Amino acid sequence: MGLTNGEFTVTLNGINHWVKIEGSENETTPIVIIHGGPGGNHYLFERTAGHSLSKTRTIVYYEQRGCGRSEMPESDDEYTIDLLIQDFMELKKWLGVEKVDLLGYSFGGELSLEIAYRFPDEINQMILSAPSLIDTDLQKMIQITGFMTIADKNLYRQISNLQQQGLSIDDLYNRIWSLVDPGTVDLLLFEDKETARKNRAMWQESELTNTGLMMNCLQNNPAEIPLIFRLEEIYHQTLIITGVFDRNTGLPISKIIHKNLRNSSLVLFEKSAHFPDLEETEGFVKNINGFLSE
Incomplete structure (x- = not known):
């Protein structure tokens, strides 16, 4: 496929984005990881579940405009779903691959669904971890x-x-x-206090902050037809992963998405809240590898 491991600065729609490729030697369909927040970053995921996944899969990280190590747009209003989808499509063009899998966590799960809805032929399969429906x-x-x-x-x-x-x-x-x-x-x-402590320590170590600008912009620019009413038009094979103690996006959201998608399975993690990738990392990775290998 021609992908090379490393960190890159890639200009997408005029904005410099942080991109990292890991596990290209596995020569699998790339999994593009879509982070949450809105306005978050990949610092934790790339050091935990993402690194484990890269031992068997080709992983592509990118941080969305104005997030983490990517550049901010000139205007605080340039954080719409449309622009985020355009950025993703520019990234896919830069990768030069026919199709990609998507792994979106929290808001990243919602954005993954929006991408698959808009450009279904570009996406192979999806994994949604604790997906949101923020509108x-x-x-x-x-x-x-x-x-x-x-x-x-x-x-x-x-x-x-x-x-x-x-x-x-x-x-x-x-x-x-x-x-x-x-x-x-x-x-x-979090359900586990020690995991919560490690999470906060790594957030501080990263020195990356969430400005809140993306959430504000998304709330001020709701979709004409909310995603919840478009889910049944998304046909991709999808794995939904949710912690039974998730108090942030919650089981009801995952069940609604599961019920409305044409082709999905739902796996519950019995010891996790909103981040099964951190609270049950081994099981999280095992379920994803099993799903992609079917």
Whole structure:
């Protein structure tokens, strides 16, 4: 296929993107890894599940515009789904391959679905880990409920008081996120405290931050037809991986996606919350290799 291992700076739609190829010696259909956030990066994934996957598969990482080690666009408004899909297609052209597999985690799962919907002939198979549907009220309600399940007495009382004010779901959601501290967010995202600690330590080590600009832009530019109503038009063989304790995107979102996709399977991880790739790395990699080998 002509792919070469290494880190690269690739200009996609006029913006320099960080790209890394690993495992090209395996000569398999490349798996393009789509990170979450929105606005996240691959620093952890490339050092954990991604590195393990590269022992048997060709892995392509890229960090989305304005994310991680990639360049920011000139305008804070240039983070739309359309632009992210265009960037991906430019990356695929640079790779010079006929088809790729997609592995998207969290928001990356949602973006993978959008890519497959728009350009179905370019995609082979998909793996979605804890995928999101960020433009739904259900997504916000799952997080609100998630915070209430792990809140201490003080936070629980504050959330209850906010609920009694008759706020809209959007306002309630935003107010709760303004209340929580990093430790509470860790409790939301992880079931295992030691994994949460390692995750936060690696975030600090990376010195990469999420500006929040992508999330703001995506929320201000919703799709004319939300993805939830287009899922049944996506036909690719898809593996959905979800932790049973996921309080962030949650089992309900994964089940909706699974129910509506034409050709999907759902695997539940019994010891994980939002990041089975970190909490059950060995099983995560094993399931993906098995799926791709079928």
